[in-house]
Amino acid sequence: MARDGFDLFIIGAGSGGVRAARMAGQRGLRVAVAESAALGGTCVNLGCIPKKLYSFASHYGEAFEQARGFGWSHETPSFDWSVLKANRAREISRLNGIYGDLMTSAGVTLLRGHARIVGANAVEVNGVVHAAERIVVATGGWPLPPAVPGGELAISSNEIFDLPEFPERLVVVGGGYIACEFASIFNGLGARVTQLYRGEQILRGFDREVRDFVAAEMKRTGVDIRVEASVRSLAKTDRGTIRVALADGSELEAETVLYAAGRAPRTAGLGLEALGVALAPNGAVVVDDAYRSNVAGIYAIGDVIDRVQLTPVALAEAMALVDSFFGQGGRRVDYMHIPTAVFTHPNVGTIGLSEQDARARFEKITVYRTDFKPLRHTLSGSSERTLMKLVVDAANDRVVGLHMVGADAGETIQGFAVAMKAGATKAVFDATLGIHPTVAEEFVTMRTATVAS
Numbered sequence: 393m394a395r396d397g398f399d400l401f402i403i404g405a406g407s408g409g410v411r412a413a414r415m416a417g418q419r420g421l422r423v424a425v426a427e428s429a430a431l432g433g434t435c436v437n438l439g440c441i442p443k444k445l446y447s448f449a450s451h452y453g454e455a456f457e458q459a460r461g462f463g464w465s466h467e468t469p470s471f472d473w474s475v476l477k478a479n480r481a482r483e484i485s486r487l488n489g490i491y492g493d494l495m496t497s498a499g500v501t502l503l504r505g506h507a508r509i510v511g512a513n514a515v516e517v518n519g520v521v522h523a524a525e526r527i528v529v530a531t532g533g534w535p536l537p538p539a540v541p542g543g544e545l546a547i548s549s550n551e552i553f554d555l556p557e558f559p560e561r562l563v564v565v566g567g568g569y570i571a572c573e574f575a576s577i578f579n580g581l582g583a584r585v586t587q588l589y590r591g592e593q594i595l596r597g598f599d600r601e602v603r604d605f606v607a608a609e610m611k612r613t614g615v616d617i618r619v620e621a622s623v624r625s626l627a628k629t630d631r632g633t634i635r636v637a638l639a640d641g642s643e644l645e646a647e648t649v650l651y652a653a654g655r656a657p658r659t660a661g662l663g664l665e666a667l668g669v670a671l672a673p674n675g676a677v678v679v680d681d682a683y684r685s686n687v688a689g690i691y692a693i694g695d696v697i698d699r700v701q702l703t704p705v706a707l708a709e710a711m712a713l714v715d716s717f718f719g720q721g722g723r724r725v726d727y728m729h730i731p732t733a734v735f736t737h738p739n740v741g742t743i744g745l746s747e748q749d750a751r752a753r754f755e756k757i758t759v760y761r762t763d764f765k766p767l768r769h770t771l772s773g774s775s776e777r778t779l780m781k782l783v784v785d786a787a788n789d790r791v792v793g794l795h796m797v798g799a800d801a802g803e804t805i806q807g808f809a810v811a812m813k814a815g816a817t818k819a820v821f822d823a824t825l826g827i828h829p830t831v832a833e834e835f836v837t838m839r840t841a842t843v844a845s
Contacts, residue, residue: 397523398422400717401515402530403507403662406433408694408706409530410491415714417498424524425500426507426517430484431491434532434695435703437484438550443573445480446553447735450580454613458772471582473558480553509663512689526689526717529662529677530706533655533695538565542626545634546651549574559583559647563636565623566652567594569734572610574650576737579615586616586644588636593619595734599746599795605763605779606740606797612775613737657696664690674698683713700727731809733802738776741801743809744793747783751845756786758818759843766798767829780834782818786844789817794835804832 400416402409405427417423430437456469495502505518509529515522535548547555549570560583564575567589579585587594587610594617595603611617622639626649629635636644657676664671670678670686676698683691693713694706705725712723734740750757761781769776776799783793794808811820826833 397513397525398424398501399525400424400528400714401522401524401526402426402528403509403515404433404530404532404694404696405431405491405495405502406530406532406694406706407435407703408532408710409433409528410495411707412528412530412693412710412714413495413500414498415711416718417495417500419718420499421718423498423500424503424515424522425495426503426505426515428504428506431488432484436487436491438553440703441487442480442484442553443549443577444735445483446476446577446581447573449476450577450737453580453582454774458769458774461771461773471558473555473581477554506661508661509667509690512667512687524689526691528683528713529659529664529685529690529692529696530694530710531658531662531696533698533701534658535652536654536656538623538626538651538653540623540625542628542634543651545626545628546649549650549652552650555648557647561633561646561648562586563588563634563644563646563649564652565589565649566654567591567596567619568652568654569595571650571652572606572734572736574652575615575617576610576613576735579610579613580737584616585614586618586646588621588623588638589617589619590622591619595740597746598734598740598742599781599783599793600748601761601781602740602742602746602779602795602797605777606734606736606738609738609776609797610736655695655701657698659696672698682716683709700730702730702732705730726813729809729813731802731805731812733805735802738778738798739796739801741796741803741805742794743805743812744791745783746793746795747781747843750783750785750792754785754787754792756845757792757843758784758786758841760784760818760838760840761842762834762838764834766831768799778831780831780838782821782835782838784818789819791816791818791821796835798831804835807832808835 399421400423402425413425503517508516510516538546562578562583562585564587575585575587593603624637627635659675677692693709695701708725715723731743763779778798781795785792821836824836826836
């Protein structure tokens with residue numbers, strides 16, 4: 393059975409899909425979005441938003457202790473996991489409603505159900521086939537399951553937010569964003585956390601000094617980080633806990649094991665293979681610079697193309713794609729200047745090239761760095777330190793990398809990302825007055841190079 397067609401049909405109501413739908417709908421076009429799960433995708437429901445809320449929660453424990461140094465006295469507070477879960481769920485439900493309202497106000501048709509592409513210009517949802525001039529796949533990604541015996545005993549980041557009971561002990565497997573963030577979060581909430589990573593240091597791909605610094609800070613707060621550690625198997629014990637056997641013969645025991653060792657694009661069951669749409673070995677839709685697949689009329693954006701798995705990137709890709717369809721076609725996504733943050737304790741914020749990548753790309757670089765105890769901690773009693781680092785192309789004085797490990801690093805980096813995007817040089821940084829006393833002023837007051845090569 394066929395119905396009237398759409399100018400644009402989007403599969404997936406996550407960040408990228410909703411942004412594309414709204415932009416097209418606001419232009420008066422006929423737009424449909426198909427979604428079988430909660431609106432907002434991973435970011436709103438199982439990623440950025442709930443994770444950041446839990447990160448906020450996890451800081452309060454140390455904040456209560458640090459307040460004593462500023463004259464505040466209080467009884468030792470207690471943490472109620474059920475209250476945090478309930479409050480988070482209520483906020484996520486509110487956001488789901490907002491996403492629905494945004495699409496409705498833009499005139500977008502929302503179809504609830506699993507979508508399957510049955511032709512280059514046809515999508516089936518709940519047994520109804522809809523014609524579409526253009527189809528956009530924006531189905532995001534999904535956690536990879538553990539490939540070890542007993543792997544079914546582990547949970548993924550999808551389930552971590554709603555554990556029935558707060559774990560006394562948590563084993564986190566992985567060394568990327570998600571693993572490091574949840575290791576920090578649950579450590580801050582009071583669990584005994586062991587993080588296992590098979591590589592030589594966590595946060596592969598980040599600046600080496602940043603990786604070493606944040607690992608040391610996480611260990612200082614109590615996270616037991618074990619690198620070059622591979623899991624051999626998981627097994628249930630008589631006590632109802634999980635035994636984690638490692639490749640080196642050692643064992644761990646915990647109430648909960650979180651596997652955060654990667655995510656894969658969600659393309660299964662969409663009908664792409666039958667149409668001959670090219671997929672990468674991990675299932676990602678292969679697209680060109682205009683987000684076109686090899687089949688005319690089918691496009692893809694966001695995590696499902698596995699280019700840069702960040703919400704702001706999916707939003708930017710959505711806007712560029714819709715502009716190419718129905719606008720001037722002038723929007724482009726700059727994959728070179730992408731600011732990002734990792735909500736560990738302390739946070740990591742970064743934009744541009746690591747020192748290692750800059751050294752490989754440019755003939756000569758200059759590095760400026762500092763690490764120090766922030767003013768706040770001169771009274772708080774905390775030994776936490778902050779790292780700040782600039783990487784400069786010596787040939788033209790342009791700042792090509794900016795990195796920070798410290799409180800609210802993401803908030804600090806966002807402003808400097810504008811300067812980086814504008815091509816600011818070190819001379820421009822030096823000529824900018826700092827705001828005193830702040831941590832951020834260090835980025836405009838570093839004068840002595842620590843590395844020039």
